[in-house]
Amino acid sequence: MVFYKYNKMKGYFLAIHHTMPFKKNSSVHNPLPTTPRKMQVVVVQGLTKNARAFLHRRFRLITFISALYILRLSLVGCTCGSGWTAAERDIIGNPIPGTAAISNTAVTGEATPSATTAAPRILRVLTVDNPEDSLVLRMSCSDLTPEMLASPEYTALAGLMVATVTDPSEDGVGIAGPQVGISRRIVAVQRFDKPGEPFEVYPNIRIIATRGDLCPGPEGCLSVPGRRGNVLRSRDIDIRYTLAPAASAAGTPLALRDTVERIQGFTAVIFQHECDHLDGVLYIDKVIPGSLQNRN
Numbered sequence: 001m002v003f004y005k006y007n008k009m010k011g012y013f014l015a016i017h018h019t020m021p022f023k024k025n026s027s028v029h030n031p032l033p034t035t036p037r038k039m040q041v042v043v044v045q046g047l048t049k050n051a052r053a054f055l056h057r058r059f060r061l062i063t064f065i066s067a068l069y070i071l072r073l074s075l076v077g078c079t080c081g082s083g084w085t086a087a088e089r090d091i092i093g094n095p096i097p098g099t100a101a102i103s104n105t106a107v108t109g110e111a112t113p114s115a116t117t118a119a120p121r122i123l124r125v126l127t128v129d130n131p132e133d134s135l136v137l138r139m140s141c142s143d144l145t146p147e148m149l150a151s152p153e154y155t156a157l158a159g160l161m162v163a164t165v166t167d168p169s170e171d172g173v174g175i176a177g178p179q180v181g182i183s184r185r186i187v188a189v190q191r192f193d194k195p196g197e198p199f200e201v202y203p204n205i206r207i208i209a210t211r212g213d214l215c216p217g218p219e220g221c222l223s224v225p226g227r228r229g230n231v232l233r234s235r236d237i238d239i240r241y242t243l244a245p246a247a248s249a250a251g252t253p254l255a256l257r258d259t260v261e262r263i264q265g266f267t268a269v270i271f272q273h274e275c276d277h278l279d280g281v282l283y284i285d286k287v288i289p290g291s292l293q294n295r296n
């Protein structure tokens, strides 16, 4: 009986012979009938016939697995182009009817869409009452890639998020990606600190600084229906997000840049609430004990 074991460190096969030893450097088909029943280990320099066959089979297996992987990549590319998952594309591509026309909308950056004034289609808002929704609401979100930001799915999502938060059925002042089932770092916030108090959309947003004392203030959440409570928040923060100026004529890559902005007042509170959503945190996790109550 002969076994072969490839020695990675030494780079050749070891032939382990249990009954008959091999002459060193000989073919495995030419054993010497000496000292039978004595296990010896013989180094077979180079590749034996069996080793070549073994490697040939292994090569065919690797080739087959590689072909399957390439096929999978091409299929994924067909269904999930630009980095969006199939589930995300399904959510964005199948909005539900809203209850009223959209007003007072805008989005960040000149390249982002004005399509938010289109028909009142909205996205379903996930709530903590639903166990499956709750799992999504507790997930941490990932960034949007430049390809995703340049995709029509992003344009549609930005418009749908604004449409959803402004729909009379929700009537909120901010909404985050997870609340519509999209686990990406994207929020829509009403800018009470700007003329006209427009809604704007911020991709890849993070709070990078807070200043001053924390102040208590009432908060509610579209994903925690019928409740409100007081939370301590800063009124002076810095946010960082990806801005996509209008350098993108058809087919031209977006000129993305990181942008830092100082936000103050109640708008800063909204940003903190929405950014918490992107880390799977809800305001009820931070509510001042005893302040949570039913909304009138």
Ligand SMILES: [Zn+2]
Pocket: 220, 221, 222, 223, 273, 274, 277
């Ligand atoms: Zn919320």
